[in-house]
Amino acid sequence: MKKKVAGQVIRNEEIAPDIFSMWIETELAEDAGPGQFVGVFPNRESTILPRPISICEVNADKTALRLVYRIAGKGTSELSHMKAGRRIFLLGVLGNGYDLEQARGKSAMLLAGGIGVPPILQLAKELSGLEGMDSERIASEINIVVGYRDSNSFLLEELQQYGNVYVASEDGSIGTKGNIMDAISANKLNADLIYSCGPMPMLRAIKQFAEDRDISAYISLEERMACGVGACLGCVCKTAKVDHHSHVNNARICTDGPVFEAREVDI
Numbered sequence: 447m448k449k450k451v452a453g454q455v456i457r458n459e460e461i462a463p464d465i466f467s468m469w470i471e472t473e474l475a476e477d478a479g480p481g482q483f484v485g486v487f488p489n490r491e492s493t494i495l496p497r498p499i500s501i502c503e504v505n506a507d508k509t510a511l512r513l514v515y516r517i518a519g520k521g522t523s524e525l526s527h528m529k530a531g532r533r534i535f536l537l538g539v540l541g542n543g544y545d546l547e548q549a550r551g552k553s554a555m556l557l558a559g560g561i562g563v564p565p566i567l568q569l570a571k572e573l574s575g576l577e578g579m580d581s582e583r584i585a586s587e588i589n590i591v592v593g594y595r596d597s598n599s600f601l602l603e604e605l606q607q608y609g610n611v612y613v614a615s616e617d618g619s620i621g622t623k624g625n626i627m628d629a630i631s632a633n634k635l636n637a638d639l640i641y642s643c644g645p646m647p648m649l650r651a652i653k654q655f656a657e658d659r660d661i662s663a664y665i666s667l668e669e670r671m672a673c674g675v676g677a678c679l680g681c682v683c684k685t686a687k688v689d690h691h692s693h694v695n696n697a698r699i700c701t702d703g704p705v706f707e708a709r710e711v712d713i
């Protein structure tokens with residue numbers, strides 16, 4: 447069930463220019479999975495709408511969440527100033543998340559660009575089965591391709607614990623010069639299925655790549671969100687099929703997504 451709860455900031459640090467990592471002690475960690483997100487209230491008095499931020503990691507005993515965020519405006523800037531010990535309000539857990547069972551016994555390729563990288567970390571951890579004592583390996587092979595603007599990368603070393611990591615950068619300063627599609631061809635990578643998160647041009651290229659090979663691709667869509675719980679219809683995307691409730695080709699990214707099978711959405 448979605449609820450608004452108070453948590454406590456454990457740590458909040460800059461891990462790359464304008465990119466922050468925040469660990470929060472919260473009961474929401476108990477039910478949080480990869481690809482889901484929380485609504486973060488940066489400052490309870492002055493910022494009414496929660497900011498949607500993906501779950502980057504859940505700690506082993508499920509008492510804390512890690513969020514990795516880029517300073518984009520007022521809300522995320524306020525977040526970056528929060529110190530350890532500060533109370534923080536969260537709405538969650540929101541969204542559907544990635545379907546891990548689809549990867550059972552398969553070769554999975556995890557594709558992420560820029561601030562789409564954080565949710566891939568918890569996903570890689572769970573697919574690899576290296577997240578805790580009781581966890582089992584799900585995917586038979588994990589290839590992770592991440593793209594950055596330049597050498598200011600983040601989360602790279604952590605991702606390397608869970609799969610083979612390939613890097614692309616727009617300026618060529620690290621990895622393959624270009625985008626993640628360039629890194630896929632340079633390294634001759636293939637997969638049984640794809641999980642991805644990143645900017646829209648990247649998601650369109652992935653949808654095409656998956657259709658050409660007739661494989662499933664799960665893409666995480668991003669849209670400006672107000673309520674985050676399906677009430678305002680501020681975050682709809684176009685779907686291939688007609689929704690049987692509303693009789694239109696629409697889905698709400700905050701509740702029906704943010705993760706969709708690429709064939710289901712018109713992007």
Ligand SMILES: Cc1cc2nc3c(=O)[nH]c(=O)nc-3n(C[C@H](O)[C@H](O)[C@H](O)COP(=O)(O)OP(=O)(O)OC[C@H]3O[C@@H](n4cnc5c(N)ncnc54)[C@H](O)[C@@H]3O)c2cc1C
Pocket residue numbers: 483495496497498499500501514515516517518519520521522523561564565667668669670671672704
């Ligand atoms: C499902 C989902 C997961 C996300 N995960 C992450 C993440 O892990 N790390 C990260 O850095 N960013 C993430 N974002 C983007 C993040 O929500 C925005 O950067 C953030 O809301 C900007 O808030 P602001 O107050 O700093 O900017 P402002 O521009 O001042 O925001 C004004 C309003 O617009 C909304 N808004 C602005 N940009 C976005 C956006 N791109 N998406 C949704 N709402 C927006 C804000 O929530 C706020 O209500 C995610 C977005 C979505 C939809």
Ligand code: FES
Pocket residue numbers: 670671672673674675676677678679680681682698699700701
């Ligand atoms: S943000 Fe209100 S319906 Fe999705």
